[in-house]
Amino acid sequence: MDIFLQQLINGLVLxxxxxxxxxxxxxxxxxxxxxxxxxxxxVMIGAMVTLAVVNALLASGVDLPGIMVVASGLLVAVAVCMxxxxxxxxxxxxPLRRAPRLAPLITAIGVSIVLQNIAxxxxxxxxxxxxxxxxxxxxxIAGAGVTDLQIFIFLLALVLMAGLVLLVNKTxxxxxxxxxxxxxxxxxxxxxxxxxxxxxxFILGSALAAIAGVMVSAYYGIAHYYMGFLLGLKAFxxxxxxxxxxxxxxxxxGLLLGVIESMAAGYIGxxxxxxLGSHYQDVFAFFVLIGVLVxxxxxxxxxxxxxxx
Amino acid sequence: MKSxxxxxxxxxxxxxLAACGKKxxxxxxxxxxxxxxxxxxxxxxxxxxxxxxxxxGTRMAIDDANAQNLMIGGKKVKFELLSEDDQAxxxxxxxxxxxxxxxxxxxxxxxxxxxxxxxxxxxxxxxxIVQISPxxxxxxxxxxxxxxAFRVMPNDVQQGKALGDFAVTRxxxxxxxxxxxxxxxxxxxxxxxxxxxxxxxxEIVAREFTxxxxxxxxxxxxxxxxxxxxxxxxxGMDAQGGPMIKQFKTLGLTAKFLMGDGGSTxxxxxxxGGAAEGAYSSLPGQPLDKMPGxxxxxDKFTAKYGQIQLYAPYCYDAxxxxxxxxxxxxxxxxxxxxxxxxxxxxxxxxAKVSFDAKGDIKDGAITLYQVKNGxxxxxxxxxxxxxxx
Numbered sequence: 001m002d003i004f005l006q007q008l009i010n011g012l013v014l015x016x017x018x019x020x021x022x023x024x025x026x027x028x029x030x031x032x033x034x035x036x037x038x039x040x041x042x043v044m045i046g047a048m049v050t051l052a053v054v055n056a057l058l059a060s061g062v063d064l065p066g067i068m069v070v071a072s073g074l075l076v077a078v079a080v081c082m083x084x085x086x087x088x089x090x091x092x093x094x095p096l097r098r099a100p101r102l103a104p105l106i107t108a109i110g111v112s113i114v115l116q117n118i119a120x121x122x123x124x125x126x127x128x129x130x131x132x133x134x135x136x137x138x139x140x141i142a143g144a145g146v147t148d149l150q151i152f153i154f155l156l157a158l159v160l161m162a163g164l165v166l167l168v169n170k171t172x173x174x175x176x177x178x179x180x181x182x183x184x185x186x187x188x189x190x191x192x193x194x195x196x197x198x199x200x201x202f203i204l205g206s207a208l209a210a211i212a213g214v215m216v217s218a219y220y221g222i223a224h225y226y227m228g229f230l231l232g233l234k235a236f237x238x239x240x241x242x243x244x245x246x247x248x249x250x251x252x253x254g255l256l257l258g259v260i261e262s263m264a265a266g267y268i269g270x271x272x273x274x275x276l277g278s279h280y281q282d283v284f285a286f287f288v289l290i291g292v293l294v295x296x297x298x299x300x301x302x303x304x305x306x307x308x309x
Numbered sequence: 310m311k312s313x314x315x316x317x318x319x320x321x322x323x324x325x326l327a328a329c330g331k332k333x334x335x336x337x338x339x340x341x342x343x344x345x346x347x348x349x350x351x352x353x354x355x356x357x358x359x360x361x362x363x364x365x366g367t368r369m370a371i372d373d374a375n376a377q378n379l380m381i382g383g384k385k386v387k388f389e390l391l392s393e394d395d396q397a398x399x400x401x402x403x404x405x406x407x408x409x410x411x412x413x414x415x416x417x418x419x420x421x422x423x424x425x426x427x428x429x430x431x432x433x434x435x436x437x438i439v440q441i442s443p444x445x446x447x448x449x450x451x452x453x454x455x456x457x458a459f460r461v462m463p464n465d466v467q468q469g470k471a472l473g474d475f476a477v478t479r480x481x482x483x484x485x486x487x488x489x490x491x492x493x494x495x496x497x498x499x500x501x502x503x504x505x506x507x508x509x510x511x512e513i514v515a516r517e518f519t520x521x522x523x524x525x526x527x528x529x530x531x532x533x534x535x536x537x538x539x540x541x542x543x544x545g546m547d548a549q550g551g552p553m554i555k556q557f558k559t560l561g562l563t564a565k566f567l568m569g570d571g572g573s574t575x576x577x578x579x580x581x582g583g584a585a586e587g588a589y590s591s592l593p594g595q596p597l598d599k600m601p602g603x604x605x606x607x608d609k610f611t612a613k614y615g616q617i618q619l620y621a622p623y624c625y626d627a628x629x630x631x632x633x634x635x636x637x638x639x640x641x642x643x644x645x646x647x648x649x650x651x652x653x654x655x656x657x658x659x660a661k662v663s664f665d666a667k668g669d670i671k672d673g674a675i676t677l678y679q680v681k682n683g684x685x686x687x688x689x690x691x692x693x694x695x696x697x698x
Contacts, residue, residue, distance in 0.1 A: 003535040006560070010527040125357040127548050132582040138561055145561045220524045221555045221582040224355065227524070265528030266535075269517065278529045279491055279518035 002143025007266040008259060013150045013219065015258020016157035020212040021235030022242070022250035023164060024205030030181045030245040031201050033101070037108035038088055039209060040232015041115035042081050044225065046210030047217035048123050049077040051130060058131060066133030070218065077210045085206025086199055094195070112228075119225040130221045153215045160208060161251050168247060173200060181245070230282075237289050243302020252301060261285050342384040344641040345391055346371060346628065347409040349402070349419035349429070352394035355522065355548035358576055358618055360421055363443060364392050365614040366621030367418050370628030379632070382639055388632070395425050397521070406432040414438060415641045418627045421620065423447030424493035430458045439643045439650060441631055443623035446570065446593065447497040451667040456647065459664055461626045461657070463593040463673025465494075468569055469501020471675035471691045472591050476502075476540050477509035480565050480589070486515040486538035488529060488553075490545035495521070498569045499544030506542075514538050519553075521546060526553045530560050538564045546571040551580025558584040565589065573678055573685060574619045585680045589688075594659050596676050596687040597622065602658040626657035 021043055028036045053073035062069070092107040135148045168174040179187040180197045188194045216231065217223040234257065242253025264284035268276050292299065348367040350360035371388045379386045391414060395402040402425035409417060410432060417433055417440040420426045426445035433440040434455035442450065442460045446468060451458050476482040485506050489499035503513055514536040517529040530553070533541060541557070541564045543550055550572040557566060566588040568577075573590040581588075597603040597617070606622055614621075634650035635641050654663045663671045677688040 003531060006531045006534070007528060010531060014525065014527070120353075125353050126576075127355055127551075127580055129551070129580045129582055132584075136559065138559070145559070147559055220552050222524060222552050222580055226354075230522075262528045262531075266532045269532070277516070277518040278532065279520060281528065 003266070005142055006144040007262045009144055009146050009150065011259030011262030012255060013153055013258070014262060015238075015255035016154050017212050017215050017219075017231075017254075018235050018238045018258050019251045019254025020157055020160060020208045020215070021231060022239040022254045023161070023247065024209050025236050025239040026242075026244055026247060026250040027177075027201050027205050029239070030247075031177065031184075031198060032093070032097075032104075034093065034104050035108065035236065036088075036093075036202075036205075037105070037232065037236075038092070038111040038115060039205065040228035040230075040235070041112045041119075042084055042088075042206050042209040042228070043213040043216070043231055044119060044223070044228030045084060045115060046077045046081045046213030047223040047227065048119055048128070048213075048225070049080045049210075050074055050214045051128055051217060051223055052123070053077070054131060054133075058133070066135070069133060070214070074211065074214050077214060078207050081206040081210035081213075082203045085202040085209075089199060089202040094198075112232075116225055116228070123225060125225065127222045127224045130217050130223065132221065134218055149219060153219060156211070156215070160211065164204075164208075165247065167204075173197070177201060234285065237285060240299055241289055241292055243299025246299065246301045249299055249301035253299070256300075257285055257288075260288055340384055342381055342386045342641065343389055344381075344386055344416075344635070345389045345412060345414040346631070347412070347414040347417045347419065348390055348392045348624070349395050349405055349409070349417065349425075350392075350421040351397035351425075352392075354396050356397050356421070356546055359546075359574070359620065360394070360397075362618035362621045363419070363421050363624045365610070366443070366624030367392075367628055369610060369613060369621075370625040370632075374628065374632045379636060381635055381641055386641070395420055395429075397422050397425060399424050399428050402426075402429045403432060405429075409433075410436040410438060415635075415643060416631045417441070418443060418624055418631070420445065422492065422494055423450060423497060426450050427453075427493055430455055433457050437643055437647075439631065439647050441627040443627045444570075444620040445494070447493045448501075449493070449497070451669050455668075456651075457643070459650065459668040461623050461630065461659065461662055461670050462570075462620075463675060464669055465498045465501045465569075467673055468591055468593055468675050469498055470505040471677070472498075472542070472567065472569060473502050473505020473507075473511075474509055475589075475591070475677055475691075476506055476542065476565075476567060477511045480540055480567070482506065482511045482540035482565075484514045484536065484538045484540075485511045486517070486533040486536055486541045486564065487513060488517045488519060488526075488533070488541065488543045488545070490519055490521045490523075490543075490549055492521050492545070494571065495544035495546070497544075498571075499542065502542050502544065502569075511540075519545070519549060521549065523549060524552055526556050527560065530557055530562065533564075534560055534562050540565045540567060542567045543572065544569060547574045547577035547580065551577045551582075551585070554581045554588055555584040570619070575616060575685075576618060578680060578683060578685070583683075586683070588680045589677060590679075590685070591675055591677050592619075593673055593675055594623070595674050595690060596678075599687075599690070600659050601656060601661070606658045622658045626655075626659050626662055629657060630655045630662045 024039045050073035053076045092111045096104045138145045176192045176197045238253035238257040239250045242249025265278040265281035350363040352360045393405045406429035423445040426442045434457045446465045448464045489495040568590045570592045573592040578585045633655045634646045638646035638649040676690040678685040
């Protein structure tokens, strides 16, 4: 039982990171029907910028508590990633807004490769380690261990998600986002500045991505220039699992995917008697995705919507 | 995926064309003999720090050889380094190997990983080019019957056995958990370790797997925790080992953590974020300060390139034994110096280098290390001839 609980904790922490990234995919898809494949790279840039700031602060000998150092790094990273998200949309997607749907998909992949290579040039090819300056005390819950950092990551993710739901449902800009998602032309006719709404969506998603990037690198203690690829793919899977375009779906899909992966890696070897080992962890996540797509193509929470004209 | 494959094929084709173009420049200029030595290792990706280390070791040996103004076949020799990136990827390794063959190199120092060395060795063997791997330890490499394949580091049969014995007799292991990264090196070493630990009387309670690109090990470590292991062995490289021991401590595991040569680096300690204290590892060969030329090598290398990561001294030896064979045979033609190399005895930096019938180094030693105060400290050396003076 304690092992089950431990796997659940592992899965929820991992899943909350997936969920934050998945939100970026799903918001953009909801409004533009575009898969922003460069989103994973924004996560990576967020982690890298934070590490650069943290290491620079530590090297300059500033006497601040660890959490303040990371928080200042995070602030810079969020700002950089917001600018980056805005720039990506402006440069790579807006000129292609009326182009066939395949064209922005290709530029998305292009942007992703460009960002990876820029990061490689700036920060090098090796793994960069995250200095162990965050509190990481272990607490015992019914035999399972949970650290301060894990609790913090999970709670912060929940707060951010709650904040996002409020923003989308209760504010003026949120209403503009929903209107644009439903019918961009009509929203424009009703006085919504569609371009501003789209830019805002990218900026918001990128800010969440930056935070997720910091979480991942602090949690695992490392960052490297291609970390965004698999993270992005997993988060995209989570978004599809929950129903792409659906904000609650992305959160559910992310948490679910994290837990499924954790459980699969923990138990698959025992269940199959060693026939399938824990290296099938990643495969299992995608296996679940295929299952969902076959039986419920719109995702767990996705609604079957009429084809938009 | 398809497009990437196409791109790789296209670039390989272009490289080949470029190589063909270069061939017109005669290998000899003004009575000077140009000897090309290919060095192949990952220069991008998670193991690039090790690859760069290998390249530097090789480069230093070539610079030293050039400084001696050697004569081979009555001509002054100029050694030339051709360094290539195989990304630690078996497919890329074969493409790069073919490129080296097309370049008509006189010898190969590489590759770094077992997974890349083994498939590439067939290409070199077919072309008759001598290959000395500084660091591939999977036994299969020299068991394929290729006359051109040599290595200057003891293989995993010896290392796995030393590790297994050490775990049981010195660490008192009764319940052993094993994780490997499913590469030729990691899996091979883990299998040898498992056999040795079993033979010494320990029970294998868990066998888990990861990949050489993973960063999340929480789930498999939790599975290991469930089995109450007292020793955890990881067959893999430092880029996974460092984060793994960090997560291992996060989960509150108390088992002893043991790795092979892939983890025996400063990078492992750095990536662990302070969690590496007390971890064990092994490294084929003598510790650097006990190596015949270790001190002098370390001083020279650090002055030139900075901290030694892992295999640089072995790369240096691989080059110097190759050059020694060329001088003895008075030819840089692989067909001529290969028989000389097979029977050579050479005083290297790491050990007295001589090869057995398969191409493995004779009398290899294995040294065990432990992290103490943030540094790898020598525990003991098993086997081998004590520091040849």
